[in-house]
Amino acid sequence: MIKKILSPLMISAIALLSITTVSSASDNKAKVSKSKKSTKEFQYNLVPKKVSDNVWCFFGALEAPTKENAGNMSNSCYIKADSSYILWDTGPSYVYAKQAYAAMSKIAKLPVSTVILSHEHDDHWLGNNYYKEVHNAKLIGPESINKNYKVGQTDTRMFQTLSENAIRGTKIIHVDEWHKEGIKFKVDGVELEYVAVGNGHSAEDFFMYMPKNKLIFAGDLVMNGRITSNRDGSVLGQLKALEMINSKEWNTLIPGHGFIINKTAANESVQYFTLTKDRILEAMKNGIDSTGIVEAVPLLEFKDKAMYKLLNSINVSRAYDELSF
Numbered sequence: 216m217i218k219k220i221l222s223p224l225m226i227s228a229i230a231l232l233s234i235t236t237v238s239s240a241s242d243n244k245a246k247v248s249k250s251k252k253s254t255k256e257f258q259y260n261l262v263p264k265k266v267s268d269n270v271w272c273f274f275g276a277l278e279a280p281t282k283e284n285a286g287n288m289s290n291s292c293y294i295k296a297d298s299s300y301i302l303w304d305t306g307p308s309y310v311y312a313k314q315a316y317a318a319m320s321k322i323a324k325l326p327v328s329t330v331i332l333s334h335e336h337d338d339h340w341l342g343n344n345y346y347k348e349v350h351n352a353k354l355i356g357p358e359s360i361n362k363n364y365k366v367g368q369t370d371t372r373m374f375q376t377l378s379e380n381a382i383r384g385t386k387i388i389h390v391d392e393w394h395k396e397g398i399k400f401k402v403d404g405v406e407l408e409y410v411a412v413g414n415g416h417s418a419e420d421f422f423m424y425m426p427k428n429k430l431i432f433a434g435d436l437v438m439n440g441r442i443t444s445n446r447d448g449s450v451l452g453q454l455k456a457l458e459m460i461n462s463k464e465w466n467t468l469i470p471g472h473g474f475i476i477n478k479t480a481a482n483e484s485v486q487y488f489t490l491t492k493d494r495i496l497e498a499m500k501n502g503i504d505s506t507g508i509v510e511a512v513p514l515l516e517f518k519d520k521a522m523y524k525l526l527n528s529i530n531v532s533r534a535y536d537e538l539s540f
């Protein structure tokens with residue numbers, strides 16, 4: 216009945232969205248329901264990398280989320296505590312989280328007691344329901360997740376982008392606990408500082424400091440090797456957050472996206488936002504308005520970084536709106 220009222224073009228579009236194993240939409244309307252469930256679970260081939268004492272991370276590609284990478288383009292980490300694991304971000308899907316845990320359980324087969332989240336963008340926390348359902352982990356994260364997402368919602372960026380065999384099992388659930396002002400706490404024997412920075416890269420960002428290891432988990436307040444996404448961000452908020460990060464004594468920093476984790480890990484972000492701010496203010500002084508700002512501030516120092524073409528002009532125009540207010 217529904218098909219009768221849809222145009223052939225719409226049916227093709229729906230079929231294209233639903234099918235992952237067949238490329239032509241014309242001959243497969245009947246196969247939709249069959250092929251949806253018959254594909255094998257997506258294999259992320261996750262390999263944990265030890266970054267510090269008792270800390271391992273999974274590093275994602277410097278890319279936008281696609282069917283091919285199945286959202287494996289953000290970083291998430293495991294901290295081995297006294298008798299459990301503590302997680303920093305849970306990745307883009309249930310399947311990712313399940314496979315990350317399988318890889319970590321070869322190092323030590325411990326339950327996951329606690330999940331701590333950097334921010335509300337869904338490439339960083341859609342693994343939550345795996346850790347809740349299988350480990351009954353406590354979920355600590357920004358309140359913005361509970362405000363801006365509905366339990367059971369299925370139209371976020373990852374749901375729209377990933378193949379069925381990667382997003383299957385994923386459910387949006389709310390966090391159990393949030394800390395508007397941040398918190399210093401001891402979780403299963405590990406001292407942690409969860410630092411609130413407000414609107415930096417997203418509506419509500421946090422970074423986490425592990426003083427014993429002189430380690431920062433920066434979330435998306437730091438990216439390296441690629442251009443950041445400032446679509447929900449604030450240049451001034453980012454710069455403030457980077458100052459807060461650099462006021463801590465750290466030797467290792469895990470970016471939200473990117474592979475550099477040594478003392479230089481945050482430099483690109485500091486440079487990018489400083490130049491963005493200075494050059495936009497300079498252009499404004501010279502009378503350039505919103506119609507000319509993207510051309511006037513190309514930030515050519517960053518032109519060889521991944522995702523420059525996709526994101527730089529959007530970032531500059533968003534930053535102009537903020538700074539010209």
Ligand SMILES: [Zn+2]
Pocket residue numbers: 334336416417435
């Ligand atoms: Zn983000």
